[in-house]
Amino acid sequence: MVKLADFVINKGVELVYVSKLFVFLIPKLLSYTIPMGVLTAVLLAFGRLSSDNEIIAMRAGGINLYRISMPAVMLGLLISVLSVPLNDKVVPVAHYRARMLIKELGLRRPSAYLEAGTFIRGFKDYILFIYDINYGKDETVLNNIRIYQPQDSGPTRTVVAKKGKIISLPDKNTVKLKLIDGTSEEPNPMNPRHFYKLNFKTYYITLTLDNSTMQESNKKTKEMTFDELRANAEGLKKKGIDPKPLMRRLHKRIAGSFASLAFVLIGLPLAITTRRSEKSIGIGMALLLATVYWLLLALGQVLATKSVFPIWLAMWFGNIILIAIGLVMMHFTVRR
Secondary structure, X not given: OHHHHHHHHOOOOOHHHHXXXXXXXXXXXXXXXXXXXXXXXXXXXXXXXXXXXXXXXXXXXXXXXXXXXXXXXXXXXXXXXXXXXXXXXXXXXXXXHHHHHHHHHHHHXXXXXXXXXXXXXXXXXXXXXXXXXXXXXXXXXXEEEEEEEOOOOOOOEEEEEEEEEEEEEHHHOEEEEEEEEEEEEEEEOOEEEEEEEXXXXXXXXXXXXXXXXXXXXXXXXXXXXXXXXXXXXXXXXXXXXXXXXXXXXXXXXXXXXXXXXXXXXXXXXHHHHHOOOOHHHHHHHHHHHHHHHHHHHHHHHHHHHOXXXXXXXXXXXXXXXXXXXXXXXHHHHHHO
């Protein structure tokens, strides 16, 4: 939200672009917030029932604890099943659309695409570093600019300028940069591997957006659906390339979809045994359990990378641990 607000307030980006970008970011957020919401709901609801002795009353009336818990378990399973298409189709497509929108934004309003203090690699053949950017009402001024042009054979060419201004050419998929007061390294015609310095008052350089990231075939792994991940993995395998990163991404998304079910199974006995109805306690427990889950997921990625476990088992490591602990806790809770 802070980043999007910065686009509107400081960089003058039209609200329609920011609104679209916000919409494209929601599915990724949902993949985290839905399991967290399910876990918090279970802890608050069953914690309140337990603290008010409603669980004891139902058990005294002959209702088995498993029967009491079954609606929550079924709901957790339903949400997990519905999360599969969310992580398969919606999240990767939304991420891809967000990246394309940022690229389009870089052409229409290049100043919004630039960020001070970072290496900018989105332009073909060039790497930019800008120390400071002043966003004015009429124009954006770049201060202390470094432009690097790596060479296939020979040293990297460098252009340095005190100030610069941007001229956008969206129809040509390019951005023209007007540099003021600086030096440019130009190749020696007699020996292209050597440069000589050229001082300038005004210097224009044309930057072309790197179209390789704009092509559908060059999607990032996080932007691929399950079918695309499998197809790419098979293609790499036929070429003798290890497709492990793609399969790890695939199983991670599937396992993440069933986090809601794992949270329900461990949240039920925990809420019943702790008997706490305070919202702050419930939310705190939810944050703690979620943190443990994501740490287990990170551990699973390490185990998959080092081939300690098969990829599918390693990526399901967090789910299996939470479900196993939850079932054991539920068994002892029923026997009490």
